[in-house]
Amino acid sequence: MKTKKAKDQTESENFETAFRKLEEILNRLENEIPDYSIDKILEEYEEGVRLLKICRDKLKDAELRIAKIGAEEEDRK
Amino acid sequence: MQSITVSELTGRIKSVLEADFQFVQVTGEISNFKHHSSGHFYFALKDENAQINALMWSSLNKALSFKPADGMKVIVKGRVTVYAKRGSYQIDILDMRVAGVGDIFLAFEQLKEKLRKEGLFDKSHKKPLPQFPERVVIITSETGAALQDFYRIASRRYPVISLMLINSKMQGAEAAMELISALETANDRKYSADVIVLARGGGSAEDLWVFNDESLARAIFRSNIPVVSAIGHEVDFTIADFVADVRAPTPSAAAEMILPDISELRRDVDEIDDSLTADINSKLSRLRKAIDSIEMSYHFRKPAERMKDLQLLLKTIDEGMRSALTSRISLLKIRLDNIENSYHFKKPADTLVNAAKRLDEIKIKLLQRVSAGLKDCSKSLDSSASLLSSYNPENVLKRGFAIVSKNGNVVQRNAMLEKGDSVGIRFYDGSSNAIINEKLKDIENKESKRPD
Numbered sequence: 001m002k003t004k005k006a007k008d009q010t011e012s013e014n015f016e017t018a019f020r021k022l023e024e025i026l027n028r029l030e031n032e033i034p035d036y037s038i039d040k041i042l043e044e045y046e047e048g049v050r051l052l053k054i055c056r057d058k059l060k061d062a063e064l065r066i067a068k069i070g071a072e073e074e075d076r077k
Numbered sequence: 078m079q080s081i082t083v084s085e086l087t088g089r090i091k092s093v094l095e096a097d098f099q100f101v102q103v104t105g106e107i108s109n110f111k112h113h114s115s116g117h118f119y120f121a122l123k124d125e126n127a128q129i130n131a132l133m134w135s136s137l138n139k140a141l142s143f144k145p146a147d148g149m150k151v152i153v154k155g156r157v158t159v160y161a162k163r164g165s166y167q168i169d170i171l172d173m174r175v176a177g178v179g180d181i182f183l184a185f186e187q188l189k190e191k192l193r194k195e196g197l198f199d200k201s202h203k204k205p206l207p208q209f210p211e212r213v214v215i216i217t218s219e220t221g222a223a224l225q226d227f228y229r230i231a232s233r234r235y236p237v238i239s240l241m242l243i244n245s246k247m248q249g250a251e252a253a254m255e256l257i258s259a260l261e262t263a264n265d266r267k268y269s270a271d272v273i274v275l276a277r278g279g280g281s282a283e284d285l286w287v288f289n290d291e292s293l294a295r296a297i298f299r300s301n302i303p304v305v306s307a308i309g310h311e312v313d314f315t316i317a318d319f320v321a322d323v324r325a326p327t328p329s330a331a332a333e334m335i336l337p338d339i340s341e342l343r344r345d346v347d348e349i350d351d352s353l354t355a356d357i358n359s360k361l362s363r364l365r366k367a368i369d370s371i372e373m374s375y376h377f378r379k380p381a382e383r384m385k386d387l388q389l390l391l392k393t394i395d396e397g398m399r400s401a402l403t404s405r406i407s408l409l410k411i412r413l414d415n416i417e418n419s420y421h422f423k424k425p426a427d428t429l430v431n432a433a434k435r436l437d438e439i440k441i442k443l444l445q446r447v448s449a450g451l452k453d454c455s456k457s458l459d460s461s462a463s464l465l466s467s468y469n470p471e472n473v474l475k476r477g478f479a480i481v482s483k484n485g486n487v488v489q490r491n492a493m494l495e496k497g498d499s500v501g502i503r504f505y506d507g508s509s510n511a512i513i514n515e516k517l518k519d520i521e522n523k524e525s526k527r528p529d
Contacts, residue, residue: 023349066241
Protein backbone atom coordinates (compact mmCIF):
# COMPACT_ATOMS: atom_id res chain seq x y z
CA MET A 1 0.00 0.00 0.00
CA LYS A 2 2.73 2.40 1.01
CA THR A 3 4.89 1.32 -1.90
CA LYS A 4 2.07 1.94 -4.34
CA LYS A 5 1.47 5.42 -2.99
CA ALA A 6 5.14 6.26 -3.26
CA LYS A 7 5.16 5.01 -6.83
CA ASP A 8 2.17 7.14 -7.79
CA GLN A 9 3.81 10.16 -6.28
CA THR A 10 6.96 9.57 -8.28
CA GLU A 11 5.01 9.30 -11.50
CA SER A 12 3.01 12.42 -10.91
CA GLU A 13 6.05 14.53 -10.03
CA ASN A 14 7.82 16.01 -12.98
CA PHE A 15 11.32 17.37 -12.97
CA GLU A 16 10.19 20.92 -12.34
CA THR A 17 8.11 20.05 -9.28
CA ALA A 18 10.81 17.85 -7.82
CA PHE A 19 13.49 20.47 -8.48
CA ARG A 20 11.45 23.23 -6.83
CA LYS A 21 10.65 21.05 -3.83
CA LEU A 22 14.36 20.35 -3.42
CA GLU A 23 15.10 24.05 -3.38
CA GLU A 24 12.36 24.53 -0.81
CA ILE A 25 13.80 21.79 1.38
CA LEU A 26 17.22 23.43 1.25
CA ASN A 27 15.65 26.74 2.16
CA ARG A 28 13.76 25.22 5.10
CA LEU A 29 16.83 23.40 6.35
CA GLU A 30 18.92 26.53 6.11
CA ASN A 31 16.42 29.02 7.46
CA GLU A 32 13.52 27.44 9.28
CA ILE A 33 14.13 24.11 10.90
CA PRO A 34 15.94 24.32 14.23
CA ASP A 35 18.91 22.04 14.85
CA TYR A 36 17.16 20.05 17.52
CA SER A 37 14.20 18.99 15.35
CA ILE A 38 15.80 15.68 14.61
CA ASP A 39 12.61 14.09 13.33
CA LYS A 40 11.90 17.01 11.05
CA ILE A 41 15.46 17.09 9.76
CA LEU A 42 15.39 13.38 9.07
CA GLU A 43 12.04 13.74 7.36
CA GLU A 44 13.32 16.52 5.11
CA TYR A 45 16.47 14.60 4.35
CA GLU A 46 14.49 11.51 3.45
CA GLU A 47 12.26 13.59 1.15
CA GLY A 48 15.34 15.24 -0.32
CA VAL A 49 16.92 11.91 -1.16
CA ARG A 50 13.68 10.79 -2.78
CA LEU A 51 13.41 13.98 -4.88
CA LEU A 52 17.05 13.80 -5.92
CA LYS A 53 16.38 10.35 -7.25
CA ILE A 54 13.42 11.63 -9.26
CA CYS A 55 15.51 14.46 -10.71
CA ARG A 56 18.34 12.13 -11.63
CA ASP A 57 15.92 9.67 -13.20
CA LYS A 58 14.42 12.44 -15.31
CA LEU A 59 17.86 13.49 -16.50
CA LYS A 60 19.20 10.07 -17.35
CA ASP A 61 20.53 9.47 -20.82
CA ALA A 62 17.87 9.10 -23.44
CA GLU A 63 17.54 9.21 -27.18
CA LEU A 64 15.24 11.95 -28.42
CA ARG A 65 12.29 10.42 -30.23
CA ILE A 66 9.76 12.08 -32.47
CA ALA A 67 6.14 10.97 -32.39
CA LYS A 68 3.95 12.13 -35.21
CA ILE A 69 0.57 13.35 -34.02
CA GLY A 70 -2.53 14.84 -35.61
CA ALA A 71 -4.28 13.40 -38.63
CA GLU A 72 -1.63 10.77 -39.40
CA GLU A 73 -0.37 9.55 -36.04
CA GLU A 74 2.56 7.14 -36.14
CA ASP A 75 5.95 6.69 -34.66
CA ARG A 76 8.93 8.07 -36.43
CA LYS A 77 12.67 7.68 -35.90
CA MET B 78 -32.37 79.95 -77.04
CA GLN B 79 -34.74 77.50 -75.55
CA SER B 80 -34.18 76.73 -71.91
CA ILE B 81 -33.96 73.17 -70.66
CA THR B 82 -34.53 71.75 -67.24
CA VAL B 83 -31.80 70.91 -64.78
CA SER B 84 -32.70 67.30 -65.15
CA GLU B 85 -32.36 67.49 -68.91
CA LEU B 86 -28.94 69.14 -68.66
CA THR B 87 -27.74 66.74 -66.06
CA GLY B 88 -29.03 63.87 -68.16
CA ARG B 89 -27.05 65.11 -71.16
CA ILE B 90 -23.90 65.61 -69.11
CA LYS B 91 -24.37 62.15 -67.67
CA SER B 92 -24.68 60.52 -71.06
CA VAL B 93 -21.67 62.40 -72.44
CA LEU B 94 -19.42 61.74 -69.46
CA GLU B 95 -20.42 58.17 -68.93
CA ALA B 96 -19.99 57.42 -72.62
CA ASP B 97 -16.60 59.04 -72.89
CA PHE B 98 -15.16 57.74 -69.62
CA GLN B 99 -16.37 54.15 -69.53
CA PHE B 100 -12.95 53.00 -68.50
CA VAL B 101 -10.30 55.11 -66.85
CA GLN B 102 -7.19 54.36 -64.92
CA VAL B 103 -6.22 57.13 -62.55
CA THR B 104 -3.37 57.66 -60.15
CA GLY B 105 -4.01 59.80 -57.08
CA GLU B 106 -3.81 60.16 -53.36
CA ILE B 107 -6.66 59.12 -51.12
CA SER B 108 -8.19 61.83 -49.02
CA ASN B 109 -11.16 62.07 -46.72
CA PHE B 110 -11.54 58.30 -46.72
CA LYS B 111 -14.81 56.93 -45.28
CA HIS B 112 -15.65 53.27 -44.82
CA HIS B 113 -19.42 53.55 -44.59
CA SER B 114 -21.42 51.23 -42.37
CA SER B 115 -22.97 49.86 -45.56
CA GLY B 116 -19.49 48.62 -46.44
CA HIS B 117 -18.91 50.98 -49.34
CA PHE B 118 -15.81 53.13 -49.57
CA TYR B 119 -16.22 56.89 -50.15
CA PHE B 120 -13.25 59.17 -50.61
CA ALA B 121 -11.64 61.73 -52.81
CA LEU B 122 -8.75 61.13 -55.16
CA LYS B 123 -6.55 64.10 -55.50
CA ASP B 124 -3.25 65.43 -56.68
CA GLU B 125 -1.65 68.84 -56.16
CA ASN B 126 -4.17 70.70 -58.28
CA ALA B 127 -7.37 68.75 -58.53
CA GLN B 128 -9.60 66.24 -56.91
CA ILE B 129 -12.38 63.90 -57.85
CA ASN B 130 -14.86 61.99 -55.72
CA ALA B 131 -14.48 58.26 -55.70
CA LEU B 132 -16.50 55.34 -54.46
CA MET B 133 -16.01 51.63 -54.34
CA TRP B 134 -18.93 49.35 -53.64
CA SER B 135 -18.60 46.88 -50.83
CA SER B 136 -19.11 43.96 -53.21
CA LEU B 137 -15.88 44.97 -54.92
CA ASN B 138 -13.82 46.42 -52.10
CA LYS B 139 -13.99 43.18 -50.10
CA ALA B 140 -11.56 41.64 -52.56
CA LEU B 141 -8.88 44.22 -51.79
CA SER B 142 -5.74 42.93 -50.10
CA PHE B 143 -5.25 46.23 -48.26
CA LYS B 144 -7.34 48.81 -46.54
CA PRO B 145 -7.22 52.27 -48.09
CA ALA B 146 -6.27 55.16 -45.88
CA ASP B 147 -5.81 58.88 -46.22
CA GLY B 148 -2.57 59.85 -47.84
CA MET B 149 -2.19 56.56 -49.65
CA LYS B 150 -1.16 56.75 -53.27
CA VAL B 151 -3.25 54.44 -55.37
CA ILE B 152 -3.96 53.52 -58.96
CA VAL B 153 -7.64 52.96 -59.54
CA LYS B 154 -9.49 51.44 -62.44
CA GLY B 155 -13.10 52.35 -63.00
CA ARG B 156 -15.56 54.48 -64.84
CA VAL B 157 -16.89 57.97 -64.38
CA THR B 158 -20.50 58.21 -63.28
CA VAL B 159 -22.77 61.16 -62.60
CA TYR B 160 -24.94 61.46 -59.53
CA ALA B 161 -27.80 63.55 -60.82
CA LYS B 162 -29.36 64.39 -57.49
CA ARG B 163 -26.22 66.19 -56.34
CA GLY B 164 -25.00 67.24 -59.70
CA SER B 165 -21.73 65.58 -58.95
CA TYR B 166 -19.55 63.13 -60.77
CA GLN B 167 -17.20 60.55 -59.42
CA ILE B 168 -15.11 57.56 -60.25
CA ASP B 169 -16.89 54.29 -59.64
CA ILE B 170 -13.91 52.10 -58.83
CA LEU B 171 -13.71 48.50 -60.02
CA ASP B 172 -10.19 47.80 -58.82
CA MET B 173 -7.56 49.58 -56.87
CA ARG B 174 -3.97 48.90 -56.02
CA VAL B 175 -1.30 50.73 -54.17
CA ALA B 176 0.97 52.86 -56.25
CA GLY B 177 4.66 53.02 -55.41
CA VAL B 178 5.18 50.47 -52.61
CA GLY B 179 3.89 46.95 -53.25
CA ASP B 180 0.39 45.98 -52.25
CA ILE B 181 1.72 43.05 -50.29
CA PHE B 182 4.02 45.14 -48.18
CA LEU B 183 1.27 47.60 -47.48
CA ALA B 184 -1.17 44.89 -46.55
CA PHE B 185 1.45 43.54 -44.18
CA GLU B 186 1.94 46.91 -42.58
CA GLN B 187 -1.76 47.42 -42.28
CA LEU B 188 -2.51 44.04 -40.79
CA LYS B 189 0.35 44.54 -38.38
CA GLU B 190 -1.06 47.89 -37.34
CA LYS B 191 -4.57 46.50 -37.01
CA LEU B 192 -3.50 43.57 -34.86
CA ARG B 193 -1.24 45.76 -32.78
CA LYS B 194 -4.18 48.05 -32.08
CA GLU B 195 -6.27 45.06 -31.09
CA GLY B 196 -3.57 44.12 -28.62
CA LEU B 197 -2.52 40.83 -30.19
CA PHE B 198 1.14 41.75 -29.77
CA ASP B 199 0.81 43.08 -26.23
CA LYS B 200 3.41 41.89 -23.77
CA SER B 201 0.65 41.24 -21.25
CA HIS B 202 -0.65 38.44 -23.48
CA LYS B 203 2.72 36.76 -23.88
CA LYS B 204 2.77 33.42 -22.14
CA PRO B 205 6.05 32.52 -20.46
CA LEU B 206 7.91 29.45 -21.64
CA PRO B 207 8.10 26.54 -19.21
CA GLN B 208 11.45 26.33 -17.48
CA PHE B 209 11.68 22.58 -17.96
CA PRO B 210 9.46 21.59 -20.88
CA GLU B 211 8.46 17.98 -21.05
CA ARG B 212 6.21 17.73 -24.07
CA VAL B 213 7.04 19.83 -27.10
CA VAL B 214 4.99 20.01 -30.30
CA ILE B 215 6.77 21.10 -33.45
CA ILE B 216 4.62 22.17 -36.37
CA THR B 217 6.65 21.98 -39.55
CA SER B 218 7.10 20.09 -42.75
CA GLU B 219 8.39 16.63 -41.95
CA THR B 220 10.70 16.80 -44.94
CA GLY B 221 12.04 20.28 -44.18
CA ALA B 222 15.43 21.28 -42.85
CA ALA B 223 13.75 23.08 -39.93
CA LEU B 224 12.83 19.76 -38.32
CA GLN B 225 16.36 18.41 -38.71
CA ASP B 226 17.86 21.60 -37.26
CA PHE B 227 15.53 21.57 -34.28
CA TYR B 228 16.05 17.86 -33.68
CA ARG B 229 19.82 18.16 -33.76
CA ILE B 230 19.94 20.88 -31.11
CA ALA B 231 17.20 19.33 -28.99
CA SER B 232 18.87 15.93 -28.81
CA ARG B 233 22.10 17.58 -27.75
CA ARG B 234 20.60 19.90 -25.15
CA TYR B 235 17.66 18.07 -23.63
CA PRO B 236 16.84 14.71 -25.18
CA VAL B 237 14.50 13.80 -22.31
CA ILE B 238 11.54 15.67 -23.79
CA SER B 239 8.72 14.03 -25.62
CA LEU B 240 8.86 15.62 -29.08
CA MET B 241 5.67 15.52 -31.13
CA LEU B 242 5.55 16.43 -34.79
CA ILE B 243 2.58 17.80 -36.68
CA ASN B 244 3.30 17.70 -40.36
CA SER B 245 1.98 20.74 -42.23
CA LYS B 246 2.44 22.54 -45.48
CA MET B 247 4.54 25.61 -44.74
CA GLN B 248 3.85 27.59 -47.88
CA GLY B 249 1.22 27.91 -50.57
CA ALA B 250 -2.51 28.37 -50.64
CA GLU B 251 -3.43 25.58 -48.18
CA ALA B 252 -0.68 26.29 -45.70
CA ALA B 253 -2.62 28.79 -43.55
CA MET B 254 -5.54 26.39 -43.08
CA GLU B 255 -3.24 23.50 -42.28
CA LEU B 256 -1.25 25.56 -39.80
CA ILE B 257 -4.39 26.75 -38.04
CA SER B 258 -5.66 23.20 -37.74
CA ALA B 259 -2.23 22.05 -36.55
CA LEU B 260 -2.31 24.69 -33.80
CA GLU B 261 -5.71 23.42 -32.72
CA THR B 262 -4.43 19.83 -32.65
CA ALA B 263 -1.39 20.88 -30.64
CA ASN B 264 -3.73 22.47 -28.11
CA ASP B 265 -5.62 19.20 -27.66
CA ARG B 266 -5.49 18.30 -23.99
CA LYS B 267 -4.70 14.70 -24.71
CA TYR B 268 -1.18 15.66 -25.79
CA SER B 269 -0.69 17.93 -22.76
CA ALA B 270 1.98 19.84 -24.66
CA ASP B 271 3.73 22.61 -22.79
CA VAL B 272 5.20 24.46 -25.74
CA ILE B 273 4.48 24.68 -29.49
CA VAL B 274 7.08 25.54 -32.10
CA LEU B 275 6.16 26.85 -35.53
CA ALA B 276 9.27 26.11 -37.53
CA ARG B 277 10.17 26.87 -41.09
CA GLY B 278 13.48 27.35 -42.81
CA GLY B 279 14.34 30.43 -44.82
CA GLY B 280 12.71 31.32 -48.10
CA SER B 281 11.58 34.16 -50.28
CA ALA B 282 9.09 36.74 -49.05
CA GLU B 283 6.41 34.93 -51.05
CA ASP B 284 7.38 31.60 -49.44
CA LEU B 285 6.97 33.07 -45.99
CA TRP B 286 3.82 34.96 -46.89
CA VAL B 287 1.49 32.53 -45.17
CA PHE B 288 2.90 33.65 -41.83
CA ASN B 289 1.34 37.04 -42.45
CA ASP B 290 -2.12 35.53 -42.65
CA GLU B 291 -4.60 37.21 -40.34
CA SER B 292 -6.47 34.01 -39.41
CA LEU B 293 -3.20 32.30 -38.61
CA ALA B 294 -2.19 35.25 -36.43
CA ARG B 295 -5.47 34.93 -34.55
CA ALA B 296 -5.03 31.18 -34.19
CA ILE B 297 -1.59 31.74 -32.67
CA PHE B 298 -3.11 34.30 -30.32
CA ARG B 299 -5.85 31.83 -29.32
CA SER B 300 -3.42 29.09 -28.39
CA ASN B 301 -3.49 28.24 -24.69
CA ILE B 302 0.00 26.83 -24.94
CA PRO B 303 2.95 29.17 -25.52
CA VAL B 304 3.84 29.40 -29.21
CA VAL B 305 7.40 29.95 -30.38
CA SER B 306 7.80 31.19 -33.94
CA ALA B 307 10.93 30.07 -35.69
CA ILE B 308 10.42 31.22 -39.23
CA GLY B 309 12.97 31.91 -41.89
CA HIS B 310 16.24 33.59 -41.05
CA GLU B 311 17.16 36.25 -38.56
CA VAL B 312 16.16 39.12 -40.83
CA ASP B 313 12.70 37.82 -41.63
CA PHE B 314 9.88 39.12 -39.53
CA THR B 315 6.32 37.96 -40.09
CA ILE B 316 3.01 38.75 -38.38
CA ALA B 317 3.30 35.32 -36.78
CA ASP B 318 6.55 36.46 -35.17
CA PHE B 319 4.83 39.45 -33.61
CA VAL B 320 1.90 37.54 -32.23
CA ALA B 321 3.88 34.51 -31.07
CA ASP B 322 4.75 34.35 -27.37
CA VAL B 323 8.42 34.10 -28.21
CA ARG B 324 10.13 34.79 -31.52
CA ALA B 325 13.16 32.71 -32.34
CA PRO B 326 15.29 33.79 -35.29
CA THR B 327 15.73 30.24 -36.57
CA PRO B 328 14.54 26.70 -35.74
CA SER B 329 17.93 25.88 -34.17
CA ALA B 330 17.72 29.01 -32.03
CA ALA B 331 14.22 27.98 -30.97
CA ALA B 332 15.59 24.70 -29.61
CA GLU B 333 18.28 26.62 -27.74
CA MET B 334 15.74 29.01 -26.26
CA ILE B 335 13.13 26.46 -25.27
CA LEU B 336 15.26 23.67 -23.89
CA PRO B 337 17.52 23.75 -20.85
CA ASP B 338 20.98 22.24 -21.07
CA ILE B 339 20.81 18.79 -19.52
CA SER B 340 24.46 18.78 -18.44
CA GLU B 341 23.93 22.05 -16.55
CA LEU B 342 20.87 20.61 -14.86
CA ARG B 343 22.80 17.51 -13.84
CA ARG B 344 25.38 19.77 -12.24
CA ASP B 345 22.60 21.72 -10.50
CA VAL B 346 21.15 18.53 -9.07
CA ASP B 347 24.58 17.43 -7.85
CA GLU B 348 25.01 20.81 -6.19
CA ILE B 349 21.68 20.51 -4.45
CA ASP B 350 22.72 17.07 -3.30
CA ASP B 351 25.95 18.48 -1.86
CA SER B 352 24.14 21.34 -0.16
CA LEU B 353 21.62 18.98 1.36
CA THR B 354 24.38 16.84 2.81
CA ALA B 355 26.30 19.88 4.02
CA ASP B 356 23.19 21.34 5.64
CA ILE B 357 22.42 18.15 7.47
CA ASN B 358 26.04 17.75 8.52
CA SER B 359 26.35 21.23 9.96
CA LYS B 360 22.98 20.94 11.70
CA LEU B 361 23.97 17.69 13.30
CA SER B 362 27.43 18.81 14.31
CA ARG B 363 25.89 21.89 15.95
CA LEU B 364 23.38 19.64 17.64
CA ARG B 365 26.13 17.32 18.83
CA LYS B 366 28.02 20.25 20.25
CA ALA B 367 24.93 21.49 22.04
CA ILE B 368 24.30 18.05 23.42
CA ASP B 369 27.90 17.80 24.59
CA SER B 370 27.58 21.03 26.53
CA ILE B 371 24.33 19.88 28.10
CA GLU B 372 26.02 16.66 29.02
CA MET B 373 28.76 18.54 30.83
CA SER B 374 26.37 20.74 32.74
CA TYR B 375 25.90 20.24 36.49
CA HIS B 376 22.14 19.81 36.42
CA PHE B 377 22.33 16.91 34.12
CA ARG B 378 25.01 15.24 36.10
CA LYS B 379 23.06 15.04 39.32
CA PRO B 380 20.19 12.71 38.60
CA ALA B 381 22.38 9.84 37.61
CA GLU B 382 19.55 7.71 36.41
CA ARG B 383 18.20 10.34 33.99
CA MET B 384 21.70 11.06 32.85
CA LYS B 385 22.25 7.46 31.95
CA ASP B 386 19.05 7.40 29.93
CA LEU B 387 19.94 10.61 28.19
CA GLN B 388 23.40 9.44 27.32
CA LEU B 389 22.06 6.29 25.85
CA LEU B 390 19.51 8.22 23.83
CA LEU B 391 22.11 10.69 22.62
CA LYS B 392 24.43 7.94 21.66
CA THR B 393 21.65 6.35 19.69
CA ILE B 394 20.83 9.57 17.89
CA ASP B 395 24.48 10.23 17.21
CA GLU B 396 24.99 6.79 15.76
CA GLY B 397 21.83 7.10 13.75
CA MET B 398 22.92 10.41 12.29
CA ARG B 399 26.36 9.17 11.47
CA SER B 400 24.99 6.26 9.51
CA ALA B 401 22.32 8.44 7.91
CA LEU B 402 25.00 10.66 6.50
CA THR B 403 27.46 8.06 5.44
CA SER B 404 24.89 5.86 3.81
CA ARG B 405 22.57 7.60 1.40
CA ILE B 406 21.49 4.43 -0.25
CA SER B 407 18.78 3.47 2.12
CA LEU B 408 17.41 5.68 4.77
CA LEU B 409 15.05 2.97 5.79
CA LYS B 410 17.95 0.76 6.77
CA ILE B 411 19.30 3.62 8.86
CA ARG B 412 16.03 4.01 10.64
CA LEU B 413 16.00 0.32 11.34
CA ASP B 414 19.48 0.67 12.78
CA ASN B 415 18.20 3.48 14.93
CA ILE B 416 15.37 1.42 16.18
CA GLU B 417 17.64 -1.49 16.90
CA ASN B 418 20.07 0.69 18.77
CA SER B 419 17.58 2.78 20.57
CA TYR B 420 17.21 2.60 24.33
CA HIS B 421 13.52 1.86 24.33
CA PHE B 422 13.91 -1.04 22.03
CA LYS B 423 16.76 -2.45 23.99
CA LYS B 424 14.64 -2.74 27.08
CA PRO B 425 12.44 -5.54 25.84
CA ALA B 426 15.58 -7.40 24.92
CA ASP B 427 16.86 -7.06 28.49
CA THR B 428 13.58 -8.34 29.78
CA LEU B 429 13.89 -11.31 27.52
CA VAL B 430 17.35 -12.04 28.81
CA ASN B 431 16.07 -11.85 32.37
CA ALA B 432 13.20 -14.10 31.53
CA ALA B 433 15.57 -16.61 30.02
CA LYS B 434 17.73 -16.45 33.11
CA ARG B 435 14.72 -17.03 35.31
CA LEU B 436 13.66 -19.91 33.17
CA ASP B 437 17.10 -21.45 33.59
CA GLU B 438 16.84 -21.10 37.34
CA ILE B 439 13.42 -22.66 37.37
CA LYS B 440 14.72 -25.49 35.25
CA ILE B 441 17.60 -26.17 37.65
CA LYS B 442 15.26 -26.10 40.64
CA LEU B 443 12.90 -28.39 38.91
CA LEU B 444 15.67 -30.81 38.07
CA GLN B 445 16.88 -30.73 41.64
CA ARG B 446 13.41 -31.46 42.90
CA VAL B 447 12.82 -34.26 40.53
CA SER B 448 16.11 -35.94 41.32
CA ALA B 449 15.50 -35.59 45.06
CA GLY B 450 12.08 -37.13 44.60
CA LEU B 451 13.58 -39.95 42.65
CA LYS B 452 16.12 -40.61 45.39
CA ASP B 453 13.33 -40.85 47.99
CA CYS B 454 11.49 -43.23 45.79
CA SER B 455 14.42 -45.56 45.37
CA LYS B 456 15.10 -45.53 49.12
CA SER B 457 11.57 -46.53 49.94
CA LEU B 458 11.73 -49.09 47.18
CA ASP B 459 14.80 -50.62 48.85
CA SER B 460 13.12 -50.89 52.26
CA SER B 461 10.01 -52.28 50.67
CA ALA B 462 12.14 -54.87 48.95
CA SER B 463 13.80 -55.97 52.22
CA LEU B 464 10.41 -56.08 53.93
CA LEU B 465 9.05 -58.04 51.05
CA SER B 466 11.92 -60.45 51.27
CA SER B 467 11.37 -60.89 54.99
CA TYR B 468 7.82 -61.96 54.16
CA ASN B 469 9.00 -64.57 51.77
CA PRO B 470 7.75 -67.96 53.17
CA GLU B 471 11.00 -69.61 52.13
CA ASN B 472 12.84 -67.38 54.57
CA VAL B 473 10.31 -68.15 57.30
CA LEU B 474 10.73 -71.82 56.67
CA LYS B 475 14.46 -71.36 56.88
CA ARG B 476 13.99 -70.10 60.41
CA GLY B 477 12.43 -73.44 61.41
CA PHE B 478 8.78 -73.02 60.66
CA ALA B 479 6.74 -75.48 58.59
CA ILE B 480 3.57 -75.26 56.51
CA VAL B 481 0.75 -77.73 57.12
CA SER B 482 -1.63 -78.30 54.27
CA LYS B 483 -4.80 -80.31 53.91
CA ASN B 484 -6.14 -81.17 50.45
CA GLY B 485 -3.79 -78.54 48.96
CA ASN B 486 -5.03 -75.79 51.29
CA VAL B 487 -2.82 -74.29 53.92
CA VAL B 488 -4.03 -75.13 57.39
CA GLN B 489 -4.02 -71.91 59.28
CA ARG B 490 -6.08 -72.93 62.30
CA ASN B 491 -6.31 -75.88 64.57
CA ALA B 492 -10.07 -75.82 64.02
CA MET B 493 -9.58 -76.85 60.46
CA LEU B 494 -8.26 -80.19 61.47
CA GLU B 495 -10.04 -83.35 62.53
CA LYS B 496 -8.63 -86.51 63.96
CA GLY B 497 -7.43 -88.79 61.17
CA ASP B 498 -6.92 -85.98 58.60
CA SER B 499 -4.10 -86.61 56.21
CA VAL B 500 -1.92 -83.55 56.00
CA GLY B 501 1.24 -82.46 54.22
CA ILE B 502 4.06 -80.80 56.12
CA ARG B 503 6.36 -78.62 54.14
CA PHE B 504 9.76 -77.81 55.52
CA TYR B 505 12.44 -75.63 54.15
CA ASP B 506 14.24 -78.49 52.58
CA GLY B 507 11.33 -80.81 51.67
CA SER B 508 7.89 -82.23 52.47
CA SER B 509 6.42 -85.14 54.40
CA ASN B 510 2.91 -86.49 54.91
CA ALA B 511 1.36 -87.08 58.31
CA ILE B 512 -1.90 -88.16 59.87
CA ILE B 513 -3.50 -86.28 62.72
CA ASN B 514 -3.78 -88.91 65.39
CA GLU B 515 -5.22 -86.74 68.08
CA LYS B 516 -6.94 -83.40 68.06
CA LEU B 517 -6.37 -81.31 71.09
CA LYS B 518 -8.59 -78.55 72.26
CA ASP B 519 -9.05 -75.36 70.11
CA ILE B 520 -8.33 -72.12 71.77
CA GLU B 521 -11.48 -69.95 71.38
CA ASN B 522 -11.44 -66.35 70.02
CA LYS B 523 -7.89 -66.57 68.98
CA GLU B 524 -7.59 -64.37 65.88
CA SER B 525 -6.31 -65.97 62.82
CA LYS B 526 -3.05 -64.72 61.60
CA ARG B 527 -3.48 -62.24 58.76
CA PRO B 528 -2.39 -63.77 55.54
CA ASP B 529 0.25 -61.71 53.81
